[in-house]
Amino acid sequence: MPNHPTLPAPSLAAAQHSAQLCETIRRDITANGGWISFARYMELALYAPRLGYYTAGALKFGEAGDFITAPELSPLFGRTVARQVSEIMAHSESHILELGAGSGKLAVDMLTELEQLGSLPDSYSILEISADLRERQQTLIRERLPHLFNRVHWLDALPEKFSGAIIANEVLDALPVHLVHWQDSAxxxxxxALSDSNFVWQERAISDLNLLEAAQKIIVPDGYVSEICLAARGLINSLAQCLEQGAMLFIDYGLGAREFYHPQRNNGTLMCHYRHHAHDDPFFLPGLQDITAHVNFTDIAECGIDAGLELMGYTSQAFFLINCGITELLKDTSPENLRDYFPLSGQLQKLTSPAEMGELFKVIALGKNFNGTLSGFARGGLSRLL
Structure with a gap:
């Protein structure tokens, strides 16, 4: 395990947990001839049963975890997204499907706002692969919204058919990515791979034809390293087959392809998060840190269109939230109520400021058989950048 003196040391139990996962990954490397793709490594580090970052029981979200997501930051986020979801359901069916619901906070805030709007869904389904997170979601929803708990259902796989609103907040960035190196026209x-039981980088010719085809279409300078996320393409294709009528919203940090593969971004976007420290070593404490990559939203849009979906909008998180009325929601709290107003005002600033989450995070909408309009994309559209 690499030594990082600037990062917090894990507890003995956490270090032992990581060591178990390391051994699982070593066995997988050995079983595959001494080498696995980084996508496979990332899959095991994040999702190995009972050991991966998202499948084990460590606290991940909020001040005590490794990072803070928008739903954890403020109830204004979920309440605002709920307004867009309400529009989608009004022009399709009254069902919501959330992918990877984290702590369950987004579901709680959305259902709270939808109840106030008189737009509660007939069902709220959560696709969650982590048994630990599923339990936490159930506990939170049962505590906060006991009268709505029976409307919420947990799924192990996508339904065969679905109509309504699909929501995924910070899901795409956690999908395993392949790392590709363009060098000397190759x-x-x-x-x-392994070197004395330590994880090391090793390059090989690309054997996956889908990956090779995708890499050959990308024009970058010599010596360039970046990510290609085949898993995101698979997810979009599966959702396109599942969705009969409605729209899906993806909220995540990312870029259009021209920015994603900008010449100056020659080492890619791979990033790790450990106890609110960001660094670039995915071999540090596997299972105890998040591993992410920015989303290539051009790829998401093109894959959706190829799968029969319509691109319904693409904009920054700031414009999306403002278009959906986040400032009006803040007005529900009187400025004279200093105890509540100032925290909410600061949270709104973080969600929408270009220096915080407002510009880095984007929102993309893909739909099928949907004739309504989406208020979240009324102004500030960025589809021209895809």
Whole structure:
């Protein structure tokens, strides 16, 4: 395990947990001839049963975790997103499907606002692969909204058919990515091997034809390293087959392809998060840190269109939230109520400021058989940048 003196040391139990996962990954590397793709490494580090970052029981979200997501930051986020979801349901069916619901906070805030709007869904389904997170979601929803708990259902897989609103907040960035290296007119895949039981980078010729085809379409300078997320394409295709009528919203940090593969971004966007410290070493304490990559929203849009979906909007999180009325929601709290107003005002600033989450985070909407309009994209559209 690499030594990072600037990062907090884990507890003995946490270190032992990481060591167990490391051994699982080592066995997988050995079983695959001494090398696995980085996508496979990332899959195991995040999702290995009972050991991966998202499948084990460590606290991930909020001040005590490794990062803070928008739903954890402020109830204004979920309440505002709920307004867009209400529009989608009004022009399709009264059902919501949330992918990867985290702590359950987004579901709680959305259902709270939808109840106030008189737009409660007939069902709220959560697709959650982590048993630990599923339990936390159930506990939170049962505590906060006991009278609505029976409307919420947990799924192990996508339904065969679905009509309504699909929501995914910070899901795409956690999907495993392949690392590709463009060098001397050749394209190789950067994967993971072992050296004295330590994880090391090792490059090989690309054997996955889908990955090779995708890499050959990307024009970048010599020596460039970046990510390609085939898993995101698979997810969009599956959702397109599942959705009969309605729209899906993806909220995440990312860029259009021209910015994603900008010449100056020659080391990619891979990033790790450990106890609110961001760094770039995915081999540090596997299972105890999040591993992410920015979303290539051009790829998401093109994949959706190829799968029969319509691009219904693409904008910054700031414009989306403002278009959906986040400032009006703040007005529900009187400025004279200093105890409540100032925290909410600061939270709104973080959600919408270009220096915080407002510009880095984007929102993209893909729909099928949907004739309504989406208020979240009324102004500030960025589709021209895809």
């Amino acid at each position: 394209i190789t895949e950067r994967g993971v």
